[in-house]
Amino acid sequence: MFPRKKKQEVIVTAIDLSREDPVFSAFDILSEDEKLDVLRVKIQFICEAMSQKHPDAHWIIGWREYGIMGKEGNRTVSREFKNKLKEILQKFVTQHHNLTIIAGTIAVEKQLTPAKRSSNEKVSKIQRSYQDILDIHDVEDSSPDNNPVLRQVKKHSDQFKNLMAAGKEFTVIRNTCYIAVFKNYISVRIRR
Numbered sequence: 001m002f003p004r005k006k007k008q009e010v011i012v013t014a015i016d017l018s019r020e021d022p023v024f025s026a027f028d029i030l031s032e033d034e035k036l037d038v039l040r041v042k043i044q045f046i047c048e049a050m051s052q053k054h055p056d057a058h059w060i061i062g063w064r065e066y067g068i069m070g071k072e073g074n075r076t077v078s079r080e081f082k083n084k085l086k087e088i089l090q091k092f093v094t095q096h097h098n099l100t101i102i103a104g105t106i107a108v109e110k111q112l113t114p115a116k117r118s119s120n121e122k123v124s125k126i127q128r129s130y131q132d133i134l135d136i137h138d139v140e141d142s143s144p145d146n147n148p149v150l151r152q153v154k155k156h157s158d159q160f161k162n163l164m165a166a167g168k169e170f171t172v173i174r175n176t177c178y179i180a181v182f183k184n185y186i187s188v189r190i191r192r
Helices: 022-028 032-053 079-095 114-119 121-139 148-166
Strands: 010-015 058-063 099-102 106-112 170-181 184-190
Touching: 010 032, 032 058, 032 079, 079 099, 079 106, 079 170, 121 148
Parallel strands: 010 058, 058 099
Antiparallel strands: 099 170, 106 170, 170 184
């Protein structure tokens, strides 16, 4: 029989980055570094309060699923911002072993040039994935005309092929939610 673990209190705290909040518009126009400073101060304040009020509890800090956007409504943030954010999160969970931070998604933009595409393994995987789905449906003798899901896959596959054939630079946007826990990083990719 397994020994019983002592129950641990869990405290969940949300950092409000709500778009409906009048303060959000002030936050939205800040530079990336200023946004990081605001988050750092808010997380520090919460950790200090929890250290005094609930030192033995497990603390979870999080914010809205749409996360942090770039300056003045730009949906994406820089890679430097993403790396700085991860460093800040890791610093806090290293200092406070009973802390988990669930950061709302951040979108990072990456330009993909024709030269990068030809050597990019991920582009090949995308092409193979579309083809695999279409091949499976060919075996099942399902026509795109009769299958709405297959019709969407075919549409996206054709758009992707046209984009690749055009030989132009295009933008890839990756949404990622970072969950920071002591000694670990969990990266959850949300594909759109």
